Amino acid sequence: MDAISALLTRASAARLIEPAPSPKDLETIFASAARAPDHGRLRPTRLLTIEGTAREKLGRAMAERLIASNPQAGEAAIAREAKKPLRAPYLIAVISVVDTDHPKIPEIEQVLSTGAAAQNIMLAAHALGYGCLWKTGGICYDDGIKALLGIQSGDHIVGFMYLGTIDPEIQDIEFDRPDGNSLVSEWR
Template identity: 50%
Template sequence: MDAIEALLTRKSTALLEAPAPAGDDLEKILKAALRAPDHACLRPWRIILFKDDARHELGQIYAEALKKKDVDASDAALEKELKKPLRAPLVIAVIAKIQDHPKIPQSEQLLSAGAAAQNIMLASHALGFGGIWRSGDICFDETVKTRLGATGLDEIIGFLYLGTPKSHPPIPEFEMSDHIQEWKSV
């Protein structure tokens, strides 16, 4: 699939199964992340892959975080956290590694990490895989951040769940004029 087709047809897909990207495909996907726009070549991100049993360990981290936040969490709620990373055969955590820099503000570094995550999603789609970028409270949880090695100003950008789509839902159309305008001089 060419780049424009990938951009115009990518859609988040939550229902994923094996196989996940692996081997040369995974290497291409990760190399695509490294091509994200990055002022001063800081590479202000860290990417962590959770495959196979490592997904269970990530589930343990999620459950530990819930238990610390809510000591009365039900067994069902804890079980739900344990199973979250098993919704896809590959989970990739993207962490913005914010650095002190005299010319590159924190916001730009955060956006660069987001662009690396988007490149992963686009490259996965271009190679025939599907995925969904999940975020939410878990990304801001101090237990999760600490366990994944995020320190200081670091932020978890999201967890990218990748695999083979179980189905191909229609791609929604958007009205460009609702979101894009041309500047008109006054």
């Protein structure tokens, strides 16, 4: 798929199934992330891959977090939380390791660079024929989850990229997308 087609057709996948991207395609996806713009060449982005039973371990930690943060959470909600990482065969936690004391490059620019890397992952996956979904939620801002993943509390989980094959039996989520021109106004 050419770049413009990928940009104009990318969408979040409704449901992801096996197989995960092949090792060769993962190399391309990682290389695309590494190509994100990066002010000051600070290299803030780290990619943590989570597959197989590691997804179950993450799901258990997510369920424990839900119980701790919401003692009223019912059995069904706890079970649903534990199963969330199983909704794709392959996850990438996209992390921004920030230098908050940098004299020139503010933290937000470092996080934006990692956000661009996350978007490159989505676009590369789409161009290679896979589905991708960018997931966040409270777990991204939770020190316990960060510690479990080996991330310092001051660093940022920009998102969990859920990757896999688009389930052909589930319709894509369709909605009205803004027209590009509607974002634009001229400043004089």
